[in-house]
Amino acid sequence: MLFTGQTERSIDEKQRISIPKEMRKAFVTEDGSAVVYASPGPNDSIWLWPELKFEAWASMLEQSGLQEEVEMELAREIFSKTSRLEIDKAGRIRLPEKLLKFAQIERQAMLLGVQTHLEVVDANNRGASEDEIMPQQLRDLMHRVRKSRAQRP
Secondary structure, three states: OOOEEEEEEEOOOOOEEOHHHHHHHHHEOOOOOOEEEEEEEEOEEEEHHHHHHHHHHHHHHHOOOOHHHHHHHHHHHHOOOOOEEEOOOOOEEEOOOHHHHHOOOOOOOEEEEEEEEEEEEEEHHHHHHHHHHHHHHHHHHHHHHHHHHHOOO
């Protein structure tokens, strides 16, 4: 499944957030359970990964060619703060407090579809972030992505 779009979500007093129904099927594992890997992301975000996508991402990090020491430090930071969460019958996950604090998320969050994963960001901070991305910056980013892909073997 390709994750796209954005939706505002409330985080309840038990630190739970609901995953939209149409997206939940992407988190179903081979044994039928619905599992989310929640990890710290850049720019004050929490990344929510389906199990297979998380494993593929972890493999990509391992094969990234970074210097071993840098790679080990990055892996330590990401994987030590990642939690494996099960989606409950109501379609919710309980976000760990350490990740909510890391991402500075309080009660209102935005759930963003970002191709292979979802990102959870504070709804109040998202507006400012969106306003900062101007059309020229977006074009520059797209150009860098295309150039980077063209240089891959």
